[in-house]
Amino acid sequence: MDRALVLLNMGGPRNKEEFEMFLRNMFNDPNILTIKNDFLRSIIASLIVMSRKNSAWENYLAIGGSSPINKLTEKIVEKLSYSMGNYYVTWAMRYTPPFASQAVKEIEAKGIKDIVLLPMYPQYSTTTTKSSVEDFMAACEGKDFNITVIDRFYKNEFVNLSIVYSIRDTLLEQKSSEYHLIFSAHGLPQKIVDNGDPYQKEIQEHVQILSEVLDYCKIPFKSISLAYQSKIGPMKWLTPSLEDKLKEYKGEKVLIYPISFTVDNSETVFELAIEYKEKAHEIGIIDYKVCKCENDSQRFCEALEELVRGYK
Incomplete structure (x- = not known):
């Protein structure tokens, strides 16, 4: 093996102890809680963790007490390791183990110098891509690596075909033309976008x-729209919110695709598939479906391989 491929993601807890670690690490991240003073940020992070850890843990209990992101990422790594024989494929999470330092040790032990970093976020944001890449680079300080970063891939045709086929397959034999398709993205505070984040x-x-690929593949929908989920706190976030968007479709059928995620996590398997499903039924939506993320599907793994091998 002459190269390493490292998949980067946010991470997710395997148990309640890791859940507190996840929250603490996330809210101490200056890319998330954009407070310049480290001491003040740590105090505010501690207050947030203390106020949220018990109530938010209930969400994880509803999905089995752990995030699916870890096992799914392991499966992706396993499949890519098999198909990409000249790459050593591994992974690193931002807020829970395995951390970047572990991946760096593995790569060093194998004597590999060339590394490709693939943050598993299709679109670039300071809160995701930048944070994960900075974290990995810090773990590489003083090391003699040649590092290439694939910092976004939302324009990649192989990835987008995988997404479109997932949307089609979720409906099985039902007619897409009877559904409104909502692409749901993780929200961001408006001030982060106003400060130049391209997300x-x-x-x-x-x-x-x-939308263009769906049209080309002759998969029509009643409408296609975008909404944002996961808002926390009182500040202004990107709009429209998913809850507000769903209110437009009383008596209609709705299909949700989690456009900013590639691997299922609590925001998809709890927030979208459970929490918003309940809200949809309260609104009077007659059928509410959520597409799974691409996860370790063969199509998506092949798309990632094409993406990495073809990246310039």
């Missing part, structure tokens, strides 16, 4: 690209 623009571009 919203790239999400909007991605929706347009996927």
Whole structure:
């Protein structure tokens, strides 16, 4: 093996102890809680963790007490390791183990110098891609590596075909033309976008690209729209919220695709598939479906391989 491929993601807890670690690490991240003073950020992070850890843990209990992101990422690594024989494939999470330092030790032990980093976020954001890449680079300080970063891939045709086929397959024999398709993206505070984060623009571009691919593949929908989920706190976030968007479809059928995620996590398997499903039924939506993320599907793994091998 002459190269390493490292998949980067946010991470997710395997138990309640890791859940507290996840929250603490996330809210101490200056890319998430954009407070310049480290001491003040740590105090505010501790207050957030103490106020949220018990109530938010209930969400994880509803999905079995752990995030699915770890096992699914392991499966992706296993499949890519098999198909990409000249790459050593591994993974590193931002807020829970395995951390970047572990991946760096593995790569060093194998004597590999060339590394490709693949943050598993299709669109670039300071809160995701930048945070994960900075974290890995810090773990490489003083090391003699040649590092290539694939910092976004929402325009990749192989990935987008995988997404479109997933949307088609979720409906099985039902007619897509009877459904409204909502691309749901993780929200961001408006001030982060106003400060230059390109995430919203790239999400909007991605929706347009996927709409064109759906049209090309003759998969029509009643409508296609974009909404944002996961808002916390009182500040202004990107709009429209998914809850507000769902209110437009009383008496209709709705299909949700989690456009900013590639691997299922609590925001998809709990928030979208359980929490928002209940809200949809309260609104009067007659059928509410959620597409799974691409996860370790063969199509998606093949798309990732094409992406990495073809990246310049």
